[in-house]
Amino acid sequence: MKTKYNMMFAICSLVLLSGCVGGE
Secondary structure, eight states, X not given: OHHHXXXXXXXXXXXXXXXXXXXX
């Protein structure tokens, strides 16, 4: 369960970072 949550969190972080970098 923890691993699954960590994976989702990591993906979310990557998406947010990509969005920020792409937006800028």
